[in-house]
Amino acid sequence: MAYFGKFYLDKEKDVIVTLSMNDDVMSYILETPNHGTGNLITNFAKVCDLPITYNSEGLKVIEGMVPCYFNGENEKVYILRMGDTKVANIYPDGTIERKAYVPAIAKTLMSQTKGYLLDIRKTLVKTYIREDVKFHTDLHTHRSANLSPDILIAMGIHHQIRYPYYYIKKLGLKITPEQREALEEQRKKVAVKFKNSGLQGKYLERKIDDNTEINFADLILNNISGSRYNIPKIRASLAVMKDGQAVFTNLEKVYIYRYVFTKGVEARKKIKIKDIESVPDKDIVNALKQMEQDRRNPDYADNTLYQDKLLWTARAYQKNGIVYAEISDTALVKKEEAAETLQQIHEVMPKITRETGVTLRFLAALRRIPLTILKDQVARGNYFTENLQVLKAVAVDPYIAGSDFVGEEINDILELKSVIGAIVKIAKDIPSYVVRIHAGENDSLPDNVFNSIKCVEEALAEDQNFPHMRIGHGLYTADLDTEKGRELIRKLCELKVVLEFQITSNVRLNNLSTLDTHPLKQYLNSGIACIQGTDGGALYGTDSIDEQLSLERMLDLNHKDFLKMRKAEDAILSKSMFEFNEKIQKFYAMCKGMSPEEFLKERIDAESESFMDLDGGERKYDSALEFKDKIKEMPEDLIPVVIAGGSFNNAHHVTKLREQECAFLNDLINKGDPGKMFFVVGPSMTGYEKYVLEQAGDRYQIFVFVPATTTEEEMNKLREANVGIRVSIESSPLGTYKSFAYEIFKRRQSVMIALDGNSAACNLMQDARNSKYESRIFVDSRAKVLKAKADSLQGYITYIKDGDNADEILGYVDRYLGALEELD
The missing domain is CATH 3.40.50.450 (Rossmann fold)
Known part of the structure; x- marks a missing residue:
């Protein structure tokens, strides 16, 4: 049988269907090589009533024939069905039209159990959404989670970023003898620098390997045979774990792997970018070609890595029909990064919007607790003080839609009451300001949603209107059928608080294992404004379309439910764009000829004494x-x-x-x-x-x-x-x-x-x-x-x-x- 082509039944390229042809007879093999337990393919075969066989390496596969038909135009077409669901139309010229796919939620639940409970309707989903309820925003997402692994890999090659030796060892990547020799020679020199660092054992080894680098373009382009093995390994490292639900510990580690690309630094030794076609992944090849073409476009010729990230984020949104997104970003509350980051945004976003029709804005994000996994960057003392000083200065920028509290929800929101009060004070002079708080993501603190609203309400000045407030997740609260739950619903309705739901990240981060307990339909029936986000979809193998289809199938949302969500989304989109355009005019008038960076730096310096008496909590x-x-x-x-x-x-x-x-x-x-x-x-x-x-x-x-x-x-x-x-x-x-x-x-x-x-x-x-x-x-x-x-x-x-x-x-x-x- 001769190779004909292949396609994937999921967004992360984990469920691979390879097609072969011989004398007009087509066959297929379905494999899941990135999943080591065998649970995924075993459960998928059971749901679709398909037999399991084994390949030459002893791994489970599904094999079968693809029947051939003639359509109404007398064209030959091969139609692949699994479990009575049409999966793909395949044409003799090599065209493959995928008609169904496996949502990230179903894939995760299949991967972690030997007793999968969902049926075929929720496992293999048809990809159609009615036009009148198609969503056009992503109002809950994160800076370092938006881009797919393939785009990050292409960007790493294009920008020739440094790739630490540590990750080559950690992922078990294959490198050429010449690459290994160069790395080991470099490592010896790096080791001398840390001889008197005080570090010992594995901590010293990690520090040395982190500071020994290879040019990522060199790793891929000058090692094509190894790249066939390396690219799937690198791709897997840039998404949450495969064989089961992850926890926040796993998520933090994925962000560390992503930071190599999303916060990348150019390698010291550059190479000539050539032989792009030899990269063994067509999606990466196509992205690289477009990146090379962008270098000849005056609009993007001088793009930084960050600006290219914005461009490709907007292109991904354009592909999925998204026209407006708000991205949470902690860089926008850091004194050394905020003004320069916003300058880059001002330079490139008008051009990006002109090309894609997508507007990107940002929520300046404060961590509710310090990020501890980055040992050298653990915040000490009351780290909120600087965050608020910077936030107050940059809040006037039109690309700042508001602020957010991010991070794992393991502390009572009341501990942050004084910080929330300071944010409400900042919002007083900016009517369009969005106060978003991540709350109710897990069931540890079921009062966090109600108390978040209460903190904002109690912080209002005498003549201040309640701001635009959104709750990120809102999954766990007091029982909505109790008096406490009914009081929450009254508050949400009265103050027009919007709830954001991201079902895939809830499942993949172990915050939701039983789908029939999800409260979205109850909120919709109570008149609460609810919208969909992706939570940084690429990190979880999802996007806005996948997310909406999952809401329909996993939570049994109907057309009326989606109409309610679309109405809430339309109201936010209309208001946000109007306020954005007003804010642009006011901002440039305030700049008085200065660049955004110069103007914002002056404002940040002027706020250096603000919030110095902020209460830091009782953990002393x-x-x-x-x-x-x-x-x-x-x-x-x-x-x-x-x-x-x-x-x-x-x-x-x-x-x-x-x-x-x-x-x-x-x-x-x-x-x-x-x-x-x-x-x-x-x-x-x-x-x-x-x-x-x-x-x-x-x-x-x-x-x-x-x-x-x-x-x-x-x-x-x-x-x-x-x-x-x-x-x-x-x-x-x-x-x-x-x-x-x-x-x-x-x-x-x-x-x-x-x-x-x-x-x-x-x-x-x-x-x-x-x-x-x-x-x-x-x-x-x-x-x-x-x-x-x-x-x-x-x-x-x-x-x-x-x-x-x-x-x-x-x-x-x-x-x-x-x-x-x-x-x-």
């Missing part, structure tokens, strides 16, 4: 200092048993001990061997975690993960406890789940026992499931939230039921330690 004590006498390393030769049963509840959930669960823990403690295992609990030490401390504290080693900063009350409680302490990188108690992943699930085999909790406990479960080391996960079948999450992880979970004992856990501990002894 450094845990590493306060607990230095109790910080201990966890034993390497014993099995950690993680107990989730109190620390990972939401704000209103108090764990009540049940007799059967206590009996299970007693059995584990009494039969277990302190010479084989130890316990690890969360920072609150309440509920079942407290029970384990009381029952096992005199025999077993017990460790507690605590946040990086602590209150006096927490400090006193921990000092009195007979525990070893590990200090998390996160300052919030709910964020400590990340340290369980870093120090346990990603480094060693373990046991997790989930007895109670909400989203943070679900994140622990997902991290244990995602671990490259085996983690046996036991879940209390009577814990409603945990059971719902566990149902999406069928095949990886053992349920604890009434009357169960701990023998299975103890048997696992004995088998693992016995295997270690045999290896020794």
Whole structure:
């Protein structure tokens, strides 16, 4: 059989259909090589009622024939169907018309379970949207998440960015002997620079590898045979994990990989860009050709990397019928970046809009907590002060639509009340200003949506109107059928607050596993203005079209529902464009002949004394200092048993001990061997975690993960406890789940026992499931939230039921330690 062509059933190029032809007979092979567990292809085959076979490498594939037909014009056409759904029309001249695809949501849920529950209608979706309800905005997205991996790869080649040696090693990329020799020689010189840095071990190695670089264009163009292997690896690193739902820990790591491209620095040694056609991906080739052509266009000839990002973001939106977007960007509240970034926007955006018809504006984004994964860039002290000083200065710029609070929702929004008050004060003199707050993304703090609105309302000056306010996500609140929920609906309606929904990112970030609980239809039926965003669709393998089709199929939205959303979107679009055009005229009048950068720098300098007395919150004590006498390393030769049963509840959930669960823990403690295992609990030490401390504290080693900063009350409680302490990188108690992943699930085999909790406990479960080391996960079948999450992880979970004992856990501990002894 001769190769005929190929296409993909998803946006991330994970579900690959390769076509072959021999004597007018066409066959296909469907593969999912980027998914290692085999769950995706197994579940897809089951839904479509197709047989599984194996290729020469022993990987699962689906094979079949593509029937040939003649259409009404007597043209020959091959029609591929799967599960009675037309997937593609394929013509003898090589034209392939894809008619259906797998949404990112369905792909994710198929990937992480051995018992996929959705039907064919929600798995293989026809790609049609009625014109009168087609959305034309993306009002919830993020700067470094907009561009697809293929465009980022092409841009990395075109701009010849530096690509650190660290990522070549981390991704296991193939390089030529000449490239390796040059990198190793360079690495020796870099190592000398850090000889006296004070860093040791893996931290020193990472620093050296991060500062040893190859020109990305060299990596790809001068290594074409390796690029056939490398490009899929690099592409996968620029999107959230493939085999299952991710957690925020995974998302932060993806952003680090993306920063290499989105905040790229030109390589020191340039090469001549040639032989573009040899790059083994036609989409990257086509993008590179257009980028080379843009260099001959006077409008774009001198574009910076950032300006090219804006251009290609607008082109992607144009392709999907989007005419207006608002992008959250933390650079716009940074003193050293804001004015220069806005200057670049002013220079290029009119040209981009002229070409594409797309208007891009920005929400200056403040992080609700410091970004801790970038160790060299952790903010110290009250980092909001500078953010607000810069925001006040740049808020007059027409490309600034308003502001946003971004980052993982692991702190109570009331902790930011003074910061929100300062933003409302800034908004007073700018009637068009949008106050957007990410809230209700997970169920840990169900009052955050209501309290966000309350913070804005209480901060209003006497003669100030309520500003344009939008809530990003709004997925979890008080039950809407309770008095508290009805009060929220009244507030949303009265103050005309808009809710933004991004269903794909909710699923892929482990914030939504059960689709039938989504509140969107209830909000629409209550008269709330609701709109769709993508949350930075390329990061999640989605776009505005994919997102709208997913809303229709996954949430069963009908035409009337979409009309309501389209009406809300149209109102925002009309008002935003009117206010944007008014603001442009006022802004250039204020500049008085200065460039935007010069004008804004003057304003930023003038605000350097503003907000100096801002309240920074109550977490005043450094845990590493306060607990230095109790910080201990966890034993390497014993099995950690993680107990989730109190620390990972939401704000209103108090764990009540049940007799059967206590009996299970007693059995584990009494039969277990302190010479084989130890316990690890969360920072609150309440509920079942407290029970384990009381029952096992005199025999077993017990460790507690605590946040990086602590209150006096927490400090006193921990000092009195007979525990070893590990200090998390996160300052919030709910964020400590990340340290369980870093120090346990990603480094060693373990046991997790989930007895109670909400989203943070679900994140622990997902991290244990995602671990490259085996983690046996036991879940209390009577814990409603945990059971719902566990149902999406069928095949990886053992349920604890009434009357169960701990023998299975103890048997696992004995088998693992016995295997270690045999290896020794």
